[in-house]
Amino acid sequence: MPPTRPPYPSELKRQIIELVRAGRSPAELAREFEPTAQTIQNWIRQADRDEGLREDGLTSSEREELRRLRRENKQLRIEREILSKAGGLVRSGDRRDPQKIFALIKAHQALWPIATQCRILGVSLSGYYAWRARPPSKRAKVDTQLKEHIKAFHTRSDSTYGAPRIWKDLMDLGIRVGKKRVARLMREMTICGISRRKSTTTTRKTHQAVKAPDLVKRDFTVATVNKLWVADITYVPTWSGFLYLSVVIDAFSRRVVGWAMATHLQSELVLSALNMALHQRHPEDVIHHSDQGTQYTSIAFGNCCREAGVRPSMGAAGDCYDNALCESFFATLECELINRRSFRTHKEARLAIFSYIEGWYNPHRRHSSIAYHAPMAYEKLHLSQA
Numbered sequence: 001m002p003p004t005r006p007p008y009p010s011e012l013k014r015q016i017i018e019l020v021r022a023g024r025s026p027a028e029l030a031r032e033f034e035p036t037a038q039t040i041q042n043w044i045r046q047a048d049r050d051e052g053l054r055e056d057g058l059t060s061s062e063r064e065e066l067r068r069l070r071r072e073n074k075q076l077r078i079e080r081e082i083l084s085k086a087g088g089l090v091r092s093g094d095r096r097d098p099q100k101i102f103a104l105i106k107a108h109q110a111l112w113p114i115a116t117q118c119r120i121l122g123v124s125l126s127g128y129y130a131w132r133a134r135p136p137s138k139r140a141k142v143d144t145q146l147k148e149h150i151k152a153f154h155t156r157s158d159s160t161y162g163a164p165r166i167w168k169d170l171m172d173l174g175i176r177v178g179k180k181r182v183a184r185l186m187r188e189m190t191i192c193g194i195s196r197r198k199s200t201t202t203t204r205k206t207h208q209a210v211k212a213p214d215l216v217k218r219d220f221t222v223a224t225v226n227k228l229w230v231a232d233i234t235y236v237p238t239w240s241g242f243l244y245l246s247v248v249i250d251a252f253s254r255r256v257v258g259w260a261m262a263t264h265l266q267s268e269l270v271l272s273a274l275n276m277a278l279h280q281r282h283p284e285d286v287i288h289h290s291d292q293g294t295q296y297t298s299i300a301f302g303n304c305c306r307e308a309g310v311r312p313s314m315g316a317a318g319d320c321y322d323n324a325l326c327e328s329f330f331a332t333l334e335c336e337l338i339n340r341r342s343f344r345t346h347k348e349a350r351l352a353i354f355s356y357i358e359g360w361y362n363p364h365r366r367h368s369s370i371a372y373h374a375p376m377a378y379e380k381l382h383l384s385q386a
Contacts, residue, residue, distance in 0.1 A: 017043055078112055098131070150166055166182055168372035215287050231246065234333070245333075248273050250281075257277040258273040258274055258277025267295050274308075289315070292316075
């Protein structure tokens with residue numbers, strides 16, 4: 001881009017305007033002086049406006065006022081944008097952290113002048129440049145390394161893990177760090193875990209059916225595997241209609257030991273999940289706890305339990321707390337998978353749920369109720385100590 005010519009001196013303009021008014025033509029003066037004939041004509045018109053001889057534009061004083069207002073407006077817009085980016089760093093009454101403010105200034109130096117940012121955010125320009133020249137502290141270097149690990153664990157969990165589970169991942173990796181530090185670094189990285197949604201009823205009681213006694217009484221504490229299983233059904237919305245998922249969970253390790261999916265809510269669905277659990281675990285005198293849904297009070301399900309030596313147990317009708325452990329699993333599944341995906345077909349939903357249960361939940365997903373171990377790892381730890 002060619003350099004812009006400096007503005008002509010005001011005295012030169014005034015003298016040329018007087019020459020034109022004395023009878024000289026702009027073309028003649030353009031040959032004699034540097035300004036072009038068009039430029040001289042523009043000066044004449046502007047002088048006429050300033051003296052009230054023309055009313056087809058702004059006077060010089062009005063133009064200067066307009067330029068001043070535009071500069072002020074631009075400055076106010078910049079200040080607003082900077083304060084908006086700063087967020088809670090410069091709130092009134094709060095203690096300011098210069099390190100965070102300096103980092104913000106550095107991140108946006110391509111957008112706004114550094115001096116302007118320092119003035120608006122209340123830090124000194126010399127302090128900023130001293131901070132830039134200062135090498136990173138040992139803690140800052142460790143924070144950078146921790147952020148890399150945190151990002152890796154958060155990504156592996158499909159962005160579902162919060163600070164407690166990522167902290168446990170770091171501890172298992174041999175990295176000694178506090179939970180609050182992990183939470184702080186996650187806030188700086190603007191990443192977080194996800195929360196749960198409310199559950200939905202998929203099993204309904206039949207008043208004519210005979211229910212099994214409640215052998216659990218809301219106490220899901222057991223000393224080893226294959227002593228208490230909990231079971232329930234949930235729905236998975238797809239563009240092709242609902243897909244229903246039945247699971248059987250070992251209360252000791254929270255491991256999903258049996259599961260089945262179908263497009264109906266008939267007894268075959270829960271029978272398939274129970275048969276998978278029986279085939280994998282070969283239990284002796286295990287309690288199978290569920291709600292009073294018609295699938296679990298059916299004759300076929302009762303016969304299967306008797307043949308396999310399984311003791312059926314059922315909580316009160318319509319009380320989610322009587323089967324809280326299984327409800328907790330479904331809440332986790334819905335929060336970490338179902339609510340975050342839109343399945344076009346039943347096949348797509350089946351593959352996603354299979355990958356979640358067998359590829360993530362059982363081998364890797366940490367649980368606060370079992371000291372932040374994964375179900376399979378917790379079972380191996382228990383067997384090694386037995």
